[in-house]
Amino acid sequence: MGWLGPEEWQAVALSLRVALTATIFSLPPGILVALVLARGRFPGHALLNGLVHLPLILPPVVTGYLLLLTFGTKGPLGSLLAEIGIVFAFRWTGAALAAAIMAFPLMVRAIRLSIEAVDPKLEEAAATLGASRIRVFVTVTLPLILPGVIAGAVLAFAKAMGEFGATITFVSNIPGQTQTLPSAIYAFLQVPGGESAALRLVAVSIAIAMLALIASEWFARRAGRRGGGA
Amino acid sequence: MGWLGPEEWQAVALSLRVALTATIFSLPPGILVALVLARGRFPGHALLNGLVHLPLILPPVVTGYLLLLTFGTKGPLGSLLAEIGIVFAFRWTGAALAAAIMAFPLMVRAIRLSIEAVDPKLEEAAATLGASRIRVFVTVTLPLILPGVIAGAVLAFAKAMGEFGATITFVSNIPGQTQTLPSAIYAFLQVPGGESAALRLVAVSIAIAMLALIASEWFARRAGRRGGGA
């Protein structure tokens, strides 16, 4: 481990934690929102769709700033959540929140595409067999959109690993608490001659993401094999 | 147009041009790469997959820096391309290149998911009717994946509209040449009292992206209606 300092290892560990948390916690709402967007026909449809895409459109700094205003300890939601013990400001949880929000549009899109590709005739068949809408979703729709969910998760994970602008704006960069890999890389790049140190971290970052990618491909292929040739 | 200065209008126009160019030019390679990733089984599969995802994983600054090293006037590809008259460095074309590369993983994922959802039995049927592989692709696969292509394009467009880190690192921030909306927003945010100006630009940015979103939904629904209920 000689070639990475302890602070750098901390950054690696933190990044992993942040990315995993962001991915896992955004999956359920991601699936829900994708479902609503794919199937729902309601007045606020375009609005919700736009809202979800917002983090993609806005410069990350702006997103981070908006997060700060909303989820900061003084922000409307932040102060509310603080009362039940959930604090984002200057915590790794905040970094995860920022990463999750930034990755959300990617996740939702992937899942939504999968949902739209599901043959509603199969869901009808499940309903005639007595499955309620929720059961139909769990037993038919969800397994069929698994490739999309996996794709969404891996996109979100990769994005969360690379997210920087919104994170640093929202929770800044406190070594060991909120210093993720990208923040560390950025810091190195800001000073003359920091390239080689940055490169080491970039390599670590790539390695982790590659592993995640390969794992996701494996899972998707398994899921695909299960549903294959139908 | 009183509330936006001429330079700001320039930024809006430039951003549009950059995002459109990035989207349009990355569509063909995006479809191709998605096809290869969805259908191909070859040794370099994982590598290609990783490469495509790289811009997502890396902090944008790093991507921008790598672009600068590769496509800058002194870079290996950049100097080569310069000889045939294609210059990216510090041109709006460079901004488009940066945006395209940053958006590429999103586009590829969306298209790939759609391709994986296409029933190969339909492609087989087309083959028995005499369609060569390319014809099958153009007449069957492509129309069936249209929703995915549209989703990919809109993701890419939105991303390109919001892209900032790699762009400013690669082609800097020259008004009228490489100053896109996000760069302009960034610049405003760097100075005291720039917030309200930044806010105006953010609003413009959101408006454009929303229009693109709504248009894409409309197209996708039309495409969906065409293929619907099959």
Place this chain on the structure above:
Amino acid sequence: FAAASLKNAIEEIVGTFNGETGHNVTVSLAGSSALARQIQSGAPADLFISANVGWMDTLEEDGLIAPGTRADLLANALVLIAADPQAEPVELSPGVDLAGLLGGGHLAMALVDAVPAGIYGKAALEGLGIWQAVAPQVAQSDNVRAALALVATGEAPYGIVYATDAVAEPGVQVVGTFPADSHPPIIYPAAILAGHEGAAAEAFLAYLSGATARASFEAQGFVVLGEE
């Protein structure tokens, strides 16, 4: 090419300069590091105003600036700001109990190893002998403006930013200015780049030191250096 923190002043000056001389100067505003790297990669820039000395040194070593054109253009001061409008002024003398002042809160700064404002801030705190004490509570942002925002939104009770940033933000209170000797001088060096074309660069560099420019810079809180 100019550091992004100069935006307001430099744009005003460019406006008047272009108006007066008929030249057509355009400015590219970005982080000093990004600009420096672009110059290393052959950016078509004529003039570079950096927010720190380090990047200018690097370019000079690489032989990328026209010899003899480098000049220290501006200086800035470092201040301690507070979110609380009622905050007491703080005497920033060696050994001041900043950590105590923070309570459990954070001290917002720019990246202390990377961004000029952060580097200066860290040096200042070291100069005061209190870096070790407050280091665990420092929240580093990627730029001064973000640090300022942290204080302005009340997220961090105190922050260290440039004087120029503090003046324009109504949400914060300047509670103290770091003694100039507690940190290396905060200098914005300017230089004409090697391989520039035309005389506009020289003219503009000269103009930057002129009276009109001085007024603009000072209006933004900068201290203009160099010959009067």
Place this chain on the structure above:
Amino acid sequence: MTLSVALHHALPGLTLDVAFDAPAGVTSLFGRSGAGKTSVVNAVAGLLRPDRARIVLEGEVLADTGRGIWLPAHKRRIGYVFQEGRLFPHLDVRRNLVYGLRVTGRAVDDKAFARVVEMLGIGALLARRPGALSGGEKQRVAIGRALLAAPRMLLLDEPLAALDEGRKAEILPYLERIRDEAGVPMLHVSHAAAEVARLATTVVVLEAGRVLRAGPTAAVLSDPALTPTGPRAVGALLIARVVAHHDDGLSELDAGGVRLFLPRVASAPGAELRVRIAAHDVILSLGPPEGLSALNSLPGTVAEIHIGDGPGAIVAVETAAGRVLSRVTRRSVARLGLAPGIACHAILKTVSIAAEDVGVQAGPVRAG
């Protein structure tokens, strides 16, 4: 009335305007391709929401658009064998089969499972996914899936079209048992007259979205005017009681005092069967037949003669066993001098009665 359906729905190219009552037993929807059969079945299942509809199953209102009632599909407990399979591609055959039980939290009855699997001949496929099944195998699994969900009504949309005669002959008795023993009413779509005649208590003939005829099977199928699926659909249904099984593979039945010989039937002596006698399989003879290989001869009197458009005529002969129909040529009518009141024999080969023509009797078959 077990099921009562009245609906109106406009589709591009077809306006459905259908009302019929389905008493206990099997009701067959009979009609040409595109007549609207699947659409009606979909409405009953709750998958197609018609513009106007009132559907009542065993007293429970499933749908009444006038009163805004629309019970969702999963609450109807109606099993549906789709025209196109619709198996779950991500589940293996076993999980497809037990899906209906699992999803409603019921336990799988191993005996019932084994019986259905054996009857459908899908024991070897249980671990496979639908993607690796042949067309007929898919359809069999779909039948099993609907049956095992233990629904209170079954919808069967051309369930046997993809199956060979042998397999059909195995599945039909099973459907009869479900109809009779479990008392599960069925709505059945088919264009095979034999299948309809064997299973159906009631037949509803659809043409271009409307009900052309509806009524008891015997009455509808013996209607010579019924041509939507061709004259081969016409035939009579006789009720007969099994008397004995003989060593040479024949079963002896008694139909109103007349002896009938059929290829061995499964039912025990005493059981009442319905026997479909297709009109085109019956030969008429003026005198008692002699030296003929045909074993069955029913003496009677000509009751009616319908002359059709083509070369054929339907002669209804009143016999002690019931009314028998015979499709003969107009030339034969003339040659034999057939006219109402003329005495004649209806002659029928034993082997003309295929296994699928003999069904277990369910409820009264009212002659129309």
Place this chain on the structure above:
Amino acid sequence: MTLSVALHHALPGLTLDVAFDAPAGVTSLFGRSGAGKTSVVNAVAGLLRPDRARIVLEGEVLADTGRGIWLPAHKRRIGYVFQEGRLFPHLDVRRNLVYGLRVTGRAVDDKAFARVVEMLGIGALLARRPGALSGGEKQRVAIGRALLAAPRMLLLDEPLAALDEGRKAEILPYLERIRDEAGVPMLHVSHAAAEVARLATTVVVLEAGRVLRAGPTAAVLSDPALTPTGPRAVGALLIARVVAHHDDGLSELDAGGVRLFLPRVASAPGAELRVRIAAHDVILSLGPPEGLSALNSLPGTVAEIHIGDGPGAIVAVETAAGRVLSRVTRRSVARLGLAPGIACHAILKTVSIAAEDVGVQAGPVRAG
């Protein structure tokens, strides 16, 4: 030899090991569900690549795994009507129909198009998408799509299973015309004996992945040992020439000097037809029939008697028209004292011969 197939392929649950030659005309693959019919057809189409295969079509080697030859599907110019439709969901019916021409850069022949559309009764559907079609309508469009691509061979996988009798009766003559006029060879999968008897020149019976019997239709279908799809498949094929059409809707034919009356056939006097006479439709009489409604009586001698496992027996009667098979009960054999050499009459009702039993003769039907 138009098509020659030899292949070996291991599937989970079934090992295909099939070799047969298909001469010009129609070859029917006949067999129970899961026997491997679709798999064989897929291999011919180029969609299933068997472990070992050699497939030759009109002298051109489509596949020879030994020599590493594998012509891709789109170069084979083989039309395929799939068991499950496979219409393009994004194209309307018209575009589905002309897809094969468009994609190979050929012009659409408006006359041919109109003819196919009319024959299939899909004129009203042209602007619709497949999602808005009924099951039978989809299948008809699929048939039209394959036909209009003008392939040099047609594969038909249970093309008519979803269709009613009336529609079948309209499509069958068209397929015959294609077989005879255009000379397009066909490989046809069906479990309906009448369809096979009418269309096929050659029948290949598959069971569990192996060829059970293969040969000329008459020979295979008259084989009493043939039971994969039930005894109802057994029947004889007679060749008869149209003599005259009568006013009462009957056509008079001459079969080796014997007069046959059939419901009006479409062919002009002089035309040679193949008439399938199902064994279970033939009654045997020791003396010449009198006072019977049946118009056709063929005198002959009993040639052979096969006693089966069940109650039935197949009696082959040599007549001037050819060999006729009759399925009677064992009891009748005993009662009438039937034995080889005994003189008898084969009696057949005119109306027993359904439209689908009469086909236009193509090539010699060799008796086996």
